[in-house]
Amino acid sequence: MGKSIVFTVTTDLNHDQRMQRIAGTLANAGFSVTLVGRELPQSLPLKPANFKQHRISCIFLKGPLFYLEYNLRLIFWFLFQKFDIYGTVDADTALAGIITNFWRRKPLVFDAHELFPEMPEVTHRTWVKKVWAWLEEKAFQRSDVAYTVSGSLVHYFQKKYRAPVHLIRNMPFRKPFTPSAPPSTPYYIYQGALNVGRGLENAIAAMASVPAQLMICGDGPLADVLRQQVQDAGLQNKIIFKGNVAPDELSTLTASAYAGLMLLDNQGLSYYYSLANKFFDYVQAGIPQICVPFPEYQRLNEEHEVAVLTNNTVEEVRNALLMLLNEQQTYTRLTQNTLKAREQWNWEQEGPRLVQLYNSL
Known part of the structure; x- marks a missing residue:
């Protein structure tokens, strides 16, 4: 078995197709992958996968207290779990990744799927924006490898943080195409x-x-x-x-x-x-x-x-x-x-670049 990787997200894992795809691809490439997400009251049982899955249940379900509680629970969980590579996905799990990276001294990968300080719910809230911007900056500074989902974001992050950022676009697996009969009402x-x-x-x-x-x-x-x-x-x-x-x-x-x-x-x-x-x-x-x-x-x-x-x-x-x-x-x-x-824009074309990044660590 290859190196162990953990990914941390705040989503319900059953519905996070992007992270299911990333985790599955790296597991197929020989890594031992664990995907950690949140458990909501309405969450369904986890579906079988070729990687480990773990969900964290929180008292708070939204807002600043949720993010703080979730990251603290992650840090506590990491006290009893060891991994070769820590994958922090977006600024909302960056606190746990940064702190764990500091004392574990293992490679940190920052997956900047979103530009958190510039999201509509945040951009006009001065202090909230400052907190997310600080976490994002620290995540880029501490990370050994960083990547994002669009060329525009690559340019933005590289210019702002003066560090290399890789491009891994969020594309689906190529599926067989079978024309379907149109429904009676389009x-x-x-x-x-x-x-x-x-x-x-x-x-x-x-x-x-x-x-x-x-x-x-x-x-x-x-x-x-x-x-x-x-x-x-x-x-x-x-x-x-x-x-x-x-x-x-x-x-x-x-x-x-x-x-x-x-x-x-x-x-x-x-x-x-x-x-x-x-x-x-x-x-x-x-x-x-x-x-x-x-x-x-x-x-x-x-x-x-x-x-x-x-x-x-x-x-x-x-x-x-x-x-x-x-x-x-x-x-x-x-x-x-x-x-x-669809023959060009698919995960079969994009996935090998992801594997190459993790093999470089």
Whole structure:
């Protein structure tokens, strides 16, 4: 057995496809991998995997006390667990990683999946932003290897912290493509967390005059607000809330969708420089998408035109939704382009670079 690696996240492991993919790939490469996440009251039993999984239950479920409690519980757990490599994922587990690295003297890897100080929930809260910025800075300073998910973030982090940062994009595994019969009523799909700045309010409002449905797969802080918006607008027959969906079922739902939604508000550099996994998930499913014209998405769409790029306003989103329904020539072209892009944008192409990074430690 190769070196042991532990990854720490604050997500529910069953729904964290990115970390499941990373942990599984490194386990297949010969590493002994442990993935540590949180256990929520509604968490389902962990699914079998080729790596170890451990969940931590907290008294506090959100806010500063949750993050503090979770990191303290991680540090205490590390007192009785030894690993060759400590993988800290994002600033929200950085405190535990930094402290453990200080006294264990083992390599620390920082996976900067998000630009935490620039997230919409943080960017206008001065003191909260300072705390996350301090943790992020210390994580970069202490790490032996750092990587992130987009070229824009690589440039940002390298310029700010004057340290090398590697690019490991968040791409799905390549899946066999089998065209599915379209449902009787076409539906657009959104997959991901129901958080501030994801464009969901505008998408729901835009659907009022679009002859299709919108399926929302995910959960989060905005769930109740969005359900109330749907009820107030009388759109219960057009907007379908699926909640958190298991990865296999999500793949099936996405492949049967008419198109995907990849909308964000420009509420901080974390979103503006992002490269969300759902962009690639839609491509791998062989469906076009409606996407914001932020730098990474523009760059990829120039390489393979798979999306209608539109600003996140109700009117522009509505126009894009209608265009895909009414202009079949455009829809067909974008669909055909996804079939070409999926051969390049997949984890089989990206994963070996991850393995190479960890082999260098």
